[in-house]
Every structure is written in structure tokens, then in C-alpha cells.
Amino acid sequence: MTIEPDNNNHFDEPPVEVRLISKSQLKRDALATKSLASELLGLNHSQLQRLPLDNDVLLAIRQARTIRSHGARRRQLQYIAKLLRYTDPSAIIEAVAGFQDEARGLTARQHRCEAWRDILLEKGDGALAGLLQLRPEIDAQALRQLVRNAQREHAAGKPPAAARALFRALRDIDAHQSLPARQ
Numbered sequence: 327m328t329i330e331p332d333n334n335n336h337f338d339e340p341p342v343e344v345r346l347i348s349k350s351q352l353k354r355d356a357l358a359t360k361s362l363a364s365e366l367l368g369l370n371h372s373q374l375q376r377l378p379l380d381n382d383v384l385l386a387i388r389q390a391r392t393i394r395s396h397g398a399r400r401r402q403l404q405y406i407a408k409l410l411r412y413t414d415p416s417a418i419i420e421a422v423a424g425f426q427d428e429a430r431g432l433t434a435r436q437h438r439c440e441a442w443r444d445i446l447l448e449k450g451d452g453a454l455a456g457l458l459q460l461r462p463e464i465d466a467q468a469l470r471q472l473v474r475n476a477q478r479e480h481a482a483g484k485p486p487a488a489a490r491a492l493f494r495a496l497r498d499i500d501a502h503q504s505l506p507a508r509q
Contacts, residue, residue, distance in 0.1 A: 363406040383409045437494040460506045
């Protein structure tokens with residue numbers, strides 16, 4: 327048996343780059359996909375509808391939410407991760423990060439309004455004058471009345487209805503334009 331030489335010279339072709347992926351990297355990727363699947367389970371229905379997900383993934387997520395058994399839920403989570411491996415997760419990850427940024431922004435807004443409410447209740451008209459210098463379009467009379475009512479309630483030991491109303495007013499003001507950082 328003779329082997330004839332191949333006339334095609336393969337040495338002239340550029341070498342094909344083969345990228346080897348370590349077993350550890352494959353495990354890290356699998357854990358990241360499973361973590362993404364777990365985050366998807368925590369999103370509400372409207373957020374899920376805004377994501378670029380296949381119908382199979384959406385159906386698997388809906389099914390996972392109905393499962394009460396820990397083991398079965400874990401298997402369903404692994405199945406969702408398996409489905410996600412067949413898609414490009416970058417758009418999904420970016421959208422989930424956007425949801426998290428929205429949540430952080432809302433939390434920061436709440437803290438900003440709480441801080442202003444607390445400082446207005448503590449310092450009264452002095453703090454209100456400082457706020458009005460920074461934001462002159464605010465209805466000073468309405469805020470001053472809310473502050474005084476809240477201070478009276480606190481002194482009398484009553485429930486903080488006026489303090490809540492003050493917080494809502496500050497939140498409405500912040501919705502139009504962010505309140506300045508606390509003094």
C-alpha cells in the first residue's frame with residue numbers, strides 16, 4: 327500500500343487560531359449564566375417583557391415561579407441557564423444592569439428626600455431658607471406649613487401624618503428636578 331503525496335501544500339495557508347478554554351473558565355461561565363438565570367427569576371413581569379428573551383426562556387421562568395420544591399426549582403434554574411447558553415447574554419445583562427441602576431436611583435432619591443425632611447424638621451425655617459435659596463421655585467408657604475405641623479405632631483407625640491405629607495411634597499419636588507445634596 328502506497329500513500330501518494332498530497333499536491334495541496336497546506337503550509338501556504340495561514341494557521342487557524344485555536345483558542346483553548348480551560349475547565350475553570352467553563353465553570354466560571356456556567357456559574358455566571360446560572361447567576362443571570364437567578365436574577366431573571368427575581369424580576370417582575372413587566373421587566374421580563376422588556377428583555378430580549380426567547381419564548382422558551384420566558385416559559386421556563388414562569389414555570390420556575392410556580393415550583394415550590396427546592397430541588398425541582400434548582401433543576402428548573404439549571405434548565406433556564408442551559409437555555410440562556412444558546413443566546414447572547416450581553417443584551418440581557420445590560421438590560422438587567424439598567425434595572426438595577428433604576429432601583430439605585432430610586433433609592434438615592436428616597437434617601438435624599440428623607441434627609442431633607444429630617445433636616446427641615448430639625449432646623450425648621452433656617453433649613454427651609456437654605457433650600458429656598460437653592461430652589462426658589464418651591465412653594466415656600468406650603469412647605470413651611472407642613473414643617474410646622476410635623477414639628478407640632480412630634481412634640482405632641484402624635485402619629486407623623488404631616489411628616490409623611492412633607493416627605494411626599496419633597497418627593498414631588500425631587501421628581502421635577504433633583505433636590506440638592508443635604509446641607
